[in-house]
Amino acid sequence: QKEVEQDPGPLSVPEGAIVSLNCTYSNSAFQYFMWYRQYSRKGPELLMYTYSSGNKEDGRFTAQVDKSSKYISLFIRDSQPSDSATYLCAMSEATGGGNKLTFGTGTQLKVEL
């Protein structure tokens, strides 16, 4: 079993839809949770970062962490064609000495006009 599970998609939605992306994980030591966006043939870029459980909102993006269920989500409101990309969840332990990230496989999202 992988430490982080993520549905690879592809997920296709109409413009303006609310998108829900999710990851589950098995390592209870994970404390830091991130969502990265990766456009084709580009490196990942950080979208959202959350420490421990709770919600965080940034514009059209909301990240949720439920540590009791080992489940994290990213919601995108009013989705736009420019949101079409692969979304990767990533996590790390609070052990210090470096921030090694464990990634999900990524979910490919397409927002259609």
Next chain:
Amino acid sequence: GAGVSQSPSNKVTEKGKDVELRCDPISGHTALYWYRQRLGQGLEFLIYFQGNSAPDKSGLPSDRFSAERTGESVSTLTIQRTQQEDSAVYLCASSLTSGMVETQYFGPGTRLLVL
């Protein structure tokens, strides 16, 4: 300012040959990470450098893989006697420090194909 750069952007090699991949981090970033992204899989951590400390090599998949970094500048990842399963995108990231809250900035990656 300039982001993380990597070279070459693409590399095709024959099985058994050695390859060297280069990463130029953002100036002033003390931490540097290498990850591998195989088709259909998530990024896998390979190695991490922080300043002049000994690198964390815990993610290197075999002794054919090695990496160096000179001070807080350029890093090279070397794969000896390449195998077909080494085909992947190799991504480098740098961050200001190695702290948990520091954003890792990724380069565009080197796409390696081993024939």
